Amino acid sequence: GAGVSQSPSNKVTEKGKDVELRCDPISGHTALYWYRQSLGQGLEFLIYFQGNSAPDKSGLPSDRFSAERTGGSVSTLTIQRTQQEDSAVYLCASKERGGLADTQYFGPGTRLTVL
Amino acid sequence: AQSVTQLDSHVSVSEGTPVLLRCNYSSSYSPSLFWYVQHPNKGLQLLLKYTSAATLVKGINGFEAEFKKSETSFHLTKPSAHMSDAAEYFCVVSDITGNQFYFGTGTSLTVIP
Numbered sequence: 001g002a003g004v005s006q007s008p009s010n011k012v013t014e015k016g017k018d019v020e021l022r023c024d025p026i027s028g029h030t031a032l033y034w035y036r037q038s039l040g041q042g043l044e045f046l047i048y049f050q051g052n053s054a055p056d057k058s059g060l061p062s063d064r065f066s067a068e069r070t071g072g073s074v075s076t077l078t079i080q081r082t083q084q085e086d087s088a089v090y091l092c093a094s095k096e097r098g099g100l101a102d103t104q105y106f107g108p109g110t111r112l113t114v115l
Numbered sequence: 116a117q118s119v120t121q122l123d124s125h126v127s128v129s130e131g132t133p134v135l136l137r138c139n140y141s142s143s144y145s146p147s148l149f150w151y152v153q154h155p156n157k158g159l160q161l162l163l164k165y166t167s168a169a170t171l172v173k174g175i176n177g178f179e180a181e182f183k184k185s186e187t188s189f190h191l192t193k194p195s196a197h198m199s200d201a202a203e204y205f206c207v208v209s210d211i212t213g214n215q216f217y218f219g220t221g222t223s224l225t226v227i228p
Contacts, residue, residue: 004158031214042205043159043218050214091158104216106151106158 004107006092012113013082021077021110025094033093033104034067034077043091049075082114117142119206121219129227134178134193136222138206141187148189149207149216150180159205165189176200201226 005024013019025032034046045059049069060066064082069075079086089111093104122137140146147166151159163174170182176199180191189206206219 033216035218040220042220045215045217048214056215093159102213103149103161103164104159106160108156108158 004092004094004105006090006107006110008110009108010111010113012115014115015084016081018078018080019082019112021079021090021112023075023077023092023094023107025073025075025092026096026105027073028096029094029105030072030097031095031102032069032075033095034075035091035093036061036088037091037109038088046077046090079112082112084114087112087114117146117208117210117217119148119208119217119219121204121206121222123222124220125223125225127225127227128196130198131195134191134196134200134224136191136204136206136224138180138189138191138219139187140189140206140208142208144211145184147209147213148180148182149209150174150178150189150191151205151207153203153205153221155202162191162204196224196226198226198228200224 030051032049035043048056064080067077089109091109092107118141120139149164150162163172165182173179
């Protein structure tokens, strides 16, 4: 595709439910990132995938958060037993390759609201 | 550890006047630095990046930034603000591997007609 796409664009859920957020990176990009952006805050790193290497999960805030990347392309971020503090915009970005501080290309984000 | 500090959470300028958005970084090595812009309900878009080439970096939409090692700064400027520049701006530093990125808390730019 032309850019990074994310779905859904908006998600409203009830506290305690599980949610899945999807990211389709730019074709051929080997690196994929998930970030969380809370109201009035900068971007908080969550997880990073690079090719077939084990992901860097150091930013995941709790064990309720997990992510996978199938076939080196599409990624899904799962939040189990959602809490109100999980409400935020979740942004995905892809990069052509690892290292070299290449440009990240961002998707439009998924706005998650937990009631 | 790497970090960036955006010194102003909000900046307001009149249309046609200069823009200055300030960013200071902390890094134990020569960093790569980026400025991104985020318009309402949109994803982040790269404005410009510094990767140890020329210290004055020109970006899109007339923006530029100057890397000053002695001041550990990477301020974003534009000679003349346009209404379409109203957005959130993020300064970003990468780690030494180029795989991890650290974002500032953002500066909201308002352009007054």
